Amino acid sequence: MTSMDKVFAGYAARQALLKTSQNPYSQGIAWVEGELVPLAEARIPLLDQGFLHSDLTYDVPSVWDGRFFRLDDHLDRLEASCAKLQLKRPLPREQLKQTLVEMVVKSGLRDAFVEVIVTRGLKWIRDTPLENMTNNLYMFAQPYIWTSGPEEQRGGGGRAVLARTVRRVPPGAIDPTIKNLQWGGSHAGVMEVARAKGMEVRLEMVPVELAYTCDEIFMCMTAGGIMPITWLDGKPVNGGEVGPVTKAIWDGYWDMHYDDKYT
8 A cells, every 4th residue: 555655765766866867868858750869859840740830749758667557548549530530640559658668667767757749740731632641740758747746745735726717628629638638548547446436426517605615626637647735726625734645645646557457
């Protein structure tokens, strides 16, 4: 069973070793046009339609303590996004997976934020039939990124402010799950953990008013995992303390990172 102290202590020890590394890829490695380069030296062509017109999709798996987490789920999602945009993955799936593993091994990174990007390519889409386009692939791995870091999580959780706006993505818009608004590998993990612990799980729209009367709040995403929220709009949630449900989900989520079923 993991715990917050155990998870963060292991991470801190690995980070201390990383700081002493002389590996030129230790601060990030990129795969560009079939070549591996240090991330800080990676470049993309100016005429790539992904750069010029954001004509691309991407996905972001992670590595924790030397293990990719739910990599196949991320690649499934990438393939679904490519299909919706009529993009062709430039490498076969198994070769792509092997390349990602080789990148992480070569970098020496034990904890990494990994991004896989598929772009339309260099040809102007208005002048070129889709079947004649050559889509491009870019990949990189860098040290793990925290949206809410260990100190904040261990110190009692983060603070959040509710943004009251109209619905940003109307039903008639382009499918937002193609890029940026994904359907959530992390929250799928949360639901699996909750069900395994006998908790009732419902996925539904929540009126903003309920946020102010809830017992506990947490966020979840690849970059940070389960992130407790103990203050909302300047007022404490659960007395400003991380609650028992959040703790149970937190432990279960990080347990999954050492489970061969998911790594």
